[in-house]
Amino acid sequence: MWLIISGLLVGGMLGFVMQRTRFCLTGGFRDMYVQKNNKMFYALLIAITIQGIGLWILSLFNIVQLPYESFSVIGTIIGSFVFGIGIILAGGCATGTWYRAGEGLIGSWIALGMYALFAAITKAGVLKPFLDKMNSVTVVNSNVSQVTGIPYWLLILVLGLITLFCVRKELTKPKPKFAVPTLKPKFTGVRHLFFEKKYHPFMAAVAIGLIALIAWPVSISTGRNYGLGITTPSAHLLQFLVNGDTKLLDWGVYLVLGIFIGSYIAARGSREFKWRLPDKITIRNSAIGGAFMGIGASLAGGCSIGNGLVSTATMNAQGWLSLLFMILGTWFMSYFLFVKPMRQNKKVSVKPQTA
Template sequence: MTTANLNGSSTSKLEGLVKKLGRPQSLLIGLGLILAILIDILAFHYGGTSLGVQLWLGLALGFALFHSRFGFTSAFRRFLAVGNGEGIRAQMVMLAVASTLFAIILSTGYSFFGGTPTASVSPVGVSVVVGSFLFGIGMQMGEGCASGTLYHIGGGKSENYITIIGFVIGSVIGALHWNFWMNDLPAFKPFSFATSTGLGYFGGWVIQMIIFAAIFFISLAVERKRHSPKMAPLPTSHGIARILRGSWPMMVGGIVLAVLNALTLMTRNSPWGVTSAFALWGSQISQALGMHPEHWIYWQGKTAALHQSVFADSTSIMDFGVIIGAFIAATIGGLFFFTKMSGKLIASALIGGILMGYGARIAFGCNIGAYFSGIASFSLHGWVWLIFAMLGSYTALYIRPLFGMKVPSSDDRFC
């Protein structure tokens, strides 16, 4: 971000606002690389080349998320509170690139390791509406969405270690209640803008491009009307060193994430997802404690996963990769450190995590599995998820101050 687009602030003032990069934390970088190698060995052992490659895709996703600070939670909050649409526009660019790549992959059926890539298209019903609304509240209370929680853990943000505990708890409860939400409440059949309309992937692509463009320009209009504060500058390096140290433009981060999601689709034949792993971890823990998740409707037809190592699970491997990738990115920039937590922040993180875990389970995914991958797959449920997650996020703007958390104000210089 340049001085010119910071409302005329001087270079010296800007430098005072930007936290400087530290020296590379060599010992921690080495630890991150060792962990990555060890987990990759396990992935190759349990799942062969495809699963081993997925670990590196996760590493790249975590690296990109941290360097671009690509946030869904903060982007929603800034837009709803003060009208800043920079993050929303970056998301639309990300979705446009991903939709283009997904259309090509899904229409051709191309896959790296055999099989047929499958779109993430889910039913639209009460479960999606309620689940995404709860997730929207939870992401604002938990200081991060699903992907945000993972990359914040990699960056040392202490409250997100509490958030993921809540995430796992909520995911287990959501899996336990799965039958009620899926079978006892109404829902429409899955709807794809590509295959359900008869327009094909090109027709579905055109529809989504129009929607992306409309949201992009609406966000600009809102931002100008509300004279929104700009996003706060981030610590960065310059030149080619910026690739490894410092911050990337959010638009660049969005494009990189879109390409990596497309590579994920061609590697494991399904798009990027995050939260199904949390349900698996929690269900295995509950099983160890004497419960019987194998009898839950959620696990019918896939009980084998409950008895396998988590290192045999695709989503778990990618989640581990995201955490380690963000950890390596943070330590290269000398930015890994733990943050202080108040009692209120701990409570908010735990509650937020539970709401997100539960919401993601009954809404067929989180900001990644339902929103990012769902919309990239041309699924109507992804758009419904976005609408109600935004409503949940707006509701949470009134809850955050109760836990001592800031909400952006129009009087702020940066948000």
């Protein structure tokens, strides 16, 4: 029972916070290139740093034993790049797809289904031999501290200083001079606080970093030595629905179900839930993006949460390498979906008209 309750509770908190704060790594990575806006990336650094500091303290008291496994450099690079392409097409990363499905977005349901399907196909289906082959080449140690000889606490300290510098730089930027119109609150009191109040991405990052930290000891108490994770649980959920094997229902499966439930509660409470049917192009992109996400995350050994948020906090080389090429993948796809069309439109608009 604790397995079910704790997974749903942690997932519910994560889904609720992400839905209410619109914490979206896909949009953040895209905006770094398209709009030259690094705010969401800095928010991710905050969440990683908070989790990392907490893990260092928990490891000192032997509450958490940080897991490190060897990994394929080539597999991680290719998989992360493909995953980055996929999340732009799908309009959300793995976690974003789960919480947006809870808002009623049919496109996210399509992307989520394809993501889980192709993750299962890659991890346990016809693509598993390809995955095994990729995982057998260019295999290296993932423990940055062990490889470099730099203590874990010192790596976290350096990360913390970099994060502080980035946050200070962002917060001291001159604010735009134009006034943003404010709307009269629909709710009051506690309901306004939970379902209407707008939160800065940095505040959202603090909450998400703490939830990611809590996930470790809670997950460990159920026999699963890891924190937040989305790809394998999503694949396990689909496999369970197909073959009914209850052994697949670990803490991670209830975590992702909790994300969906938490998002649904947040969307209902804020009156943002609405069934929305996308157009044909969005349906196509969601399906292709979801497939790319499933294959890419399986090859890379994690998604934007498993690698980009969790493994990075443990100073795992795979996490940081994956985060880099995930971002590059989003920039690559953003060029074709956003930058190139904008440039073409500008050329058309300045072209002189002839009588």
